[in-house]
Amino acid sequence: MTQFHAIENRQLLQHRRRFNAAILLTDAFSLLSLTSLTDVLHTVQLASQDACVDVSLQTFDGAPVRARSKVLVSPDSSLSDVLKHGFDLPKPDVYVICSGAQMSEAEAATTLELVRKCRMASIPVCAMGAAVRVIAQSGHITKGTDHWSRIPVNRETLPHIEFEDSIFVRDGNVFSCSGEMGAMDFALNWVEDNVATKTAARIRNYLLLQSARSPDRAQPWAAADRYRGAPVKVQKAIELMLNNLEEPLPVNEIAASIGVSVRQVERMFMRHIGTSPLRFYRKQRLELGRSLVEDTNMPVTEIALACGFKSLSSFIKLFRKNFGATPVMFRATNAA
Numbered sequence: 001m002t003q004f005h006a007i008e009n010r011q012l013l014q015h016r017r018r019f020n021a022a023i024l025l026t027d028a029f030s031l032l033s034l035t036s037l038t039d040v041l042h043t044v045q046l047a048s049q050d051a052c053v054d055v056s057l058q059t060f061d062g063a064p065v066r067a068r069s070k071v072l073v074s075p076d077s078s079l080s081d082v083l084k085h086g087f088d089l090p091k092p093d094v095y096v097i098c099s100g101a102q103m104s105e106a107e108a109a110t111t112l113e114l115v116r117k118c119r120m121a122s123i124p125v126c127a128m129g130a131a132v133r134v135i136a137q138s139g140h141i142t143k144g145t146d147h148w149s150r151i152p153v154n155r156e157t158l159p160h161i162e163f164e165d166s167i168f169v170r171d172g173n174v175f176s177c178s179g180e181m182g183a184m185d186f187a188l189n190w191v192e193d194n195v196a197t198k199t200a201a202r203i204r205n206y207l208l209l210q211s212a213r214s215p216d217r218a219q220p221w222a223a224a225d226r227y228r229g230a231p232v233k234v235q236k237a238i239e240l241m242l243n244n245l246e247e248p249l250p251v252n253e254i255a256a257s258i259g260v261s262v263r264q265v266e267r268m269f270m271r272h273i274g275t276s277p278l279r280f281y282r283k284q285r286l287e288l289g290r291s292l293v294e295d296t297n298m299p300v301t302e303i304a305l306a307c308g309f310k311s312l313s314s315f316i317k318l319f320r321k322n323f324g325a326t327p328v329m330f331r332a333t334n335a336a
Helices: 003-014 031-047 079-085 105-120 130-138 151-157 182-194 197-206 232-242 251-258 262-272 277-295 300-306 312-323 327-334
Strands: 017-025 051-059 094-098 125-128 168-171 174-177
Touching (some): 031 182, 031 197, 079 105, 094 105, 094 182, 105 130, 105 174, 168 182, 174 182, 232 251, 232 262, 232 277, 277 327, 300 327, 312 327
Antiparallel strands (some): 168 174
16 A cells, blocks of 8 residues: 555544544453454444444453453553543444453442443443343343353343343443353444444455344344253254144144143243243244245245244234234344
8 A cells, every 4th residue: 555545544534434443351251242243343434435443352350351252452442540540532433342251249230330321421332241130130121132151041131131032232322232152243233323224234344244134133042052941841842843843743743742731831930931831832933934034035025934834824824913014024124
């Protein structure tokens, strides 16, 4: 690059809309979560002619931290200094707390102070990892999500919080995210809402992503892993359901297969899954339908049949009720 072109590029960047994103890292954070965020945010300036995002990394004390994969990452600043002197101007447009599986009491207290300041300053704050549980325990949210491996335990230990099986969940200006590749979905959604829809689409193309995943789309999972903490009979019932999405089994047949009554199945599902077996089964079939709508070009009629709906009108009606749009409209919106 010539010196002239370098100067010209700097001048172009100076006239762009500048956004600021701050990411707090704690010990044993997921490096995949971090790179999922930063790769999207840094690509804004390639995908947009009038916007860019400045990303700053923070730790509690300004010292380097190790990711779960043992990679050492050096921050740009200390969160303690930020909280002492107030948010730098311009204030961050989004704060992300990318934490490991555990937090000390001191770290938890500092995290909650950050969340309170973000709420007072109307700054969106997104948590993943242990920060989700810390924020949930404090009462800052009434609903949220976490990595699928934590959701069953969270539902037991934090019964007053509605934990959803979603990529990320918004409750006011506080977001909770499943982390890992889900962090990329959050970042893309933030770009779409704050920069431009076309910019988010260009970033997806640049990063070789086939489609955007909706925030409330269920996290990919294997039943045996997701519900490892549930009774074996519940796991077996779920496995029967997932192996028979195209030809759904009646609940009484599922109950007989695992050796309990229908009433027992219903009680076990309400206790350990948070919903009835019938609703759970239908939700899995609709989630399969959403995946096929978003990720394939299959005709809607074929998708309905593949998901065990004999009536196309019934599938469309339930799809719109659950996802806010008909399959055709949903596909068009997510392909934009």
